[in-house]
Amino acid sequence: MRMTKTKKLLLALIGCSLLLIGLFIGRAQREITLTLGMFTGSNWDVYNAESYKVIDDAIAKFEKAHPNVTIEYKSGILKQDYSAWLASDIADGEQPDVFMVLSEDFNRLSSLGALLPLDDLIGENEISTDIFYESALSSGSYQSTQYALPYEINPTMMCVNRDLLEREGIAVPEGNWTIEQFYQICAQVTKDTNGDGTIDQYGSYGFEWQDAVNGYGIRLFDDEGATSNLNRSDVREALSYIQKLKDLNGGYQVSSEDFDKGNVAFCPLTFAQYRTYQPYPYRVSKYSTFKWSCLAMPGTTDNQKTSQIATSLIAINSKTTQRQLAFEFLETLTIDQEIQQELFENSQGASALKSVMASDSTKALLDQDALNNYSLKQDVLDAIMENAVIEPKFKKYNNVIERCDYLITNALNENKIDDQLVDIEREIDNQLK
Template sequence: MKKGILALIGCSLLMIYLFVRSHREITITLGMFTGSNWDVYNAESYKVIDDAIEKFEKEHPNVTIEYKSGILKQDYSAWLASNIASGDQPDVFMVLAEDFNKLSSLGALMPLDDLIKANNISTDIFYESALSSGSYQNTQYALPYEINPTMMFVNRDLLEKEGIAIPEGNWTIEEFYQICAQVTKDTDNDGTIDQYGSYGFKWQDAVNGYGISLFDDEGASSNLNQSDVREALSYVQKLKDLNKGYQVSSEDFDKGNVAFYPLTFAQYRTYQPYPYRVSKYSTFKWSCLAMPGTTANQKTSQIATSLIAVNSKTTQRQLAFEFLETLTIDQEIQQELFENSQGASALKSVMASASTKALLDQDAMSNYSLKQDVLDDIIENAVIEPKFKKYNNIIERCDYLITNALNENRIDDALVDIEKEIDNQLK
């Protein structure tokens, strides 16, 4: 009898403990910065996050999501590094692209592969280029929250005036140069060129267009002093030489005097005539295309990705991952993100939705045109950046050295020394 009473008391206490444990308040902290990840105006920077938090908290009544507001993007890396050093990093946090490789290699991010598998998530729902941005050494450490592909803006009015057909989606580097050469001219016969082929086409765009990998897979050595790299950089020099020393500016494009200008999707959306946005290029009609390449269906366009990761030391592993799911995988939240920000969703289903099509189709009724299938193709065929620890610092140094060599018209002589310097830094 006595043993039975003790057993009953023990069971009751266990049930009370389990009940209290299941209903205790749990706080998940979120690290984020204010404003747009793409350095363009965003009046709704907190709206989607707040709605995602509200949805998650309704589904998890005993969980509260907290974040510190007001952290600027330019201060975020230092803020996050300081919190990691002190052991106070958030459970879930945004990761800037330039910080991802380093944070992954240092063990600050939780590997997600087991959680993805345990929660029956198919990674096929994401664009491969976006998903790979959160992968380091074949391990998934972050999921894509938002993406921003680079596209080629085309001044339709200028090409039509010159009797040139708008290029098709699978256009080539050679077509790009031929059109640029054809439209570059002195239109008023005053002895000065006043119409130009392109502005802002960088050496990296040419390298992507030629399908060149600048580094080996491990990031142990570079492939800079190679014939295909020389050809790509000579191509950039040829484009520049068309202007006979004149430095084409964004103002020239704004005035309708430039045929082509590589810009990001976020810049495209920022300058649309939607509420809270400015119609900057309203003096001419323009379209968007994939960046040109040497072959059809080549991966040519750069894509920037906003990533979210889970703290490797979180005490709420499953809940933190579930909140990460809400931010990055929930169809409703991701659709809202697309409609209230400047970037695109990394979810194929959102980019193929009727709501997305309707939003893009608004442009077709104005001076602007970006079709849903064109945008999908650009993202699907985006260039995947190398993933090694020193990549961001190395590519920044490459940009400095190569840009200077191009500006001084000495790229042929400079490549040998540039490769030596970069290889030394990779050791």
């Protein structure tokens, strides 16, 4: 039977309609856009000329695997302006789908419901959280819910002037050294070396009261952040320890310049500072006058979780319309081995992935440092991050610990900590209410 003109026209119209529908759907798929919130530069306040490189490479990798998705971000936002920029976007309902979260903002944003809970997505995508260092993962957890994943971490280590200890006939501490050993060495090396009657060699610079509290394994607040534990015997012991360290210097305020000149045995240093101050493959050589290495922060025989760790976090907007795609991009940034290895090699922090920090590429990079009078062994760095201090997670923590630091530091400087600690605890408890 010959097809009538009407039928031919009808079939043609149907065909055109299907084609248009297909083109429309294809175009709609190509037009999916995810927005990323980030700031320029380093999260660790050290120079970083490659702040966009890893992000751009992660975007390119994700877009290649998802041809219908485009990632957009606004460049040029400085870290000091980022919190205000993000808060403004959240208030206007225009926050990005995926965004970096500063540590000082995390508890507040989590409590306000601005961040998407990730536990279900982690389970649905069969992600094992064991791939992360525990302290880094915990940084993105609030009230037992995971709201962010760690992008980069920055542990604090103890930098040791090896030349100074060798001159004094003192072996460089190894392994799980104690806070008692630290004080004994500081006392032994603090002296007048040229006989002019003035102390010119010192035990430590920059070891503060929170380092002592961590060394003693003290928890300053209860889990809920309802009360503080400041006026306790173990806290008083830790603060007395800091006063004893200060007293070794006879009233002199040891400075970073003293350490730079090689006149100080110990100085806490973040991993980002360690990498920034090296000649290869980074930018400058600050401590080039002496050989130095890094250890875990000192603790006690009962406590070796001593090193503070700062974490750069990435979260998902709780109101995103692209829940799964946003999580897959979050995976690319934080879990992808290739991207995280590139991050380690092009920034100053460390990866939160155990596999990256245990890789041959990471070992080669750290071993290169040893050829330039700097020494941080791969297993030492791994142990530092495995045994890092986990910060409390309650809404007022950042404000409260900042106030604690101000009050306690002033009391120590005035040598009045014994008299003022009761009042300090009372003020902090009132702030927690």
